Amino acid sequence: xxxxxxxxxxxxxxxxxxxxxxxxxxxxxxxxxxxxxxxxxxxxxxxxxxxxxxxxxxxxxxxxxxxxxxxxxxxxxxxxxxxxxxxxxxxxxxxxxxxxxxxxxxxxxxxxxxxxxxxxxxxxxxxxxxxxxxxxxxxxxxxxxxxxxxxxxxxxxxxxxxxxxxxxxxxxxxxxxxxxxxxxxx
Numbered sequence: 168x169x170x171x172x173x174x175x176x177x178x179x180x181x182x183x184x185x186x187x188x189x190x191x192x193x194x195x196x197x198x199x200x201x202x203x204x205x206x207x208x209x210x211x212x213x214x215x216x217x218x219x220x221x222x223x224x225x226x227x228x229x230x231x232x233x234x235x236x237x238x239x240x241x242x243x244x245x246x247x248x249x250x251x252x253x254x255x256x257x258x259x260x261x262x263x264x265x266x267x268x269x270x271x272x273x274x275x276x277x278x279x280x281x282x283x284x285x286x287x288x289x290x291x292x293x294x295x296x297x298x299x300x301x302x303x304x305x306x307x308x309x310x311x312x313x314x315x316x317x318x319x320x321x322x323x324x325x326x327x328x329x330x331x332x333x334x335x336x337x338x339x340x341x342x343x344x345x346x347x348x349x350x351x352x353x
Contacts, residue, residue, distance in 0.1 A: 207250035214327035214335050216352030219260035221327070223276065223337075225249035226297075228323050235342045240280055245288065247297030248278045248339060249323065255293065261353040264289060264337070265309030274306065278339060278346070285311040285346045287337075314345040 207226040214221050228250040233239040240246050248254045253275040262269040269289055277288040277300060292304040323341040330336075333352040338345055 210324070212325050212327055214330055214350075216262075216330075216335060216350070217260060217333045219258070219271075219352060221260070221262070221350070221352075222257045223254065223325050224257075225254040225276075225325055226251040228341075230319070230321050230342055235344055236280065236282060240341075242281045243279075245277050245279050245300050245302075247300070248276050248325070249297060251297055253277075253293070253295050253297040253299070254325070256289065263349075263351040263353060265311070265348040267307040267309045269306060278311070279308065280346075283313075285313065285339075287311050287346075287348050309348060311339070311346040311348045314347070316340060316343045316345050319343050 205226075207228040209224070210227045211222060211224045213223070226249045228239075230239070236242045254277075256269075256274045256276050258269065258271055258274075261271050265287060267289055273293050275290040275293055275295070277290055279286040279288060286308045287310075288308050289306040290300070290304050291306050292299075292301055319342050320340050323339075326338045326340070327335045327350070328338050328347075335350050336347045337350050338347040340346075
């Protein structure tokens, strides 16, 4: 009787202290360990121009052995400039992005890559999945400047760089590609 009481107490203690993953493993399933990070994690970049904040929210895909221009980000096709949901630009200030006048507000950023010149697209439609693109909603398009990175970058990134006063550069970097455009606060 004493051993039976100890066995019941031990079982109850295990059930109270066990995590759902441990309980699942006890039922015959293998434990898989900690959850895997997302394939294209959420990321953001921000900058302040003339005391006003600019934020870009995006998801950062990985190369995984693919080549830009062919197996990923095909040349001549509008790209969501990230992964999963559409890449969002939020600006508290009117901006000049390349040749575009961009009023304060929320926008979606796309790019149109090619072998020799990329275009940055600022689109007025927001909140959509990244592959849902309507050219009729474009605020406009502006050429980007191209540089080659010295080493391949596995994770796609957006960044504001070389910020001075009311001017910065918005960079799209992935693989050995570095496409950028000047951004000025008004």
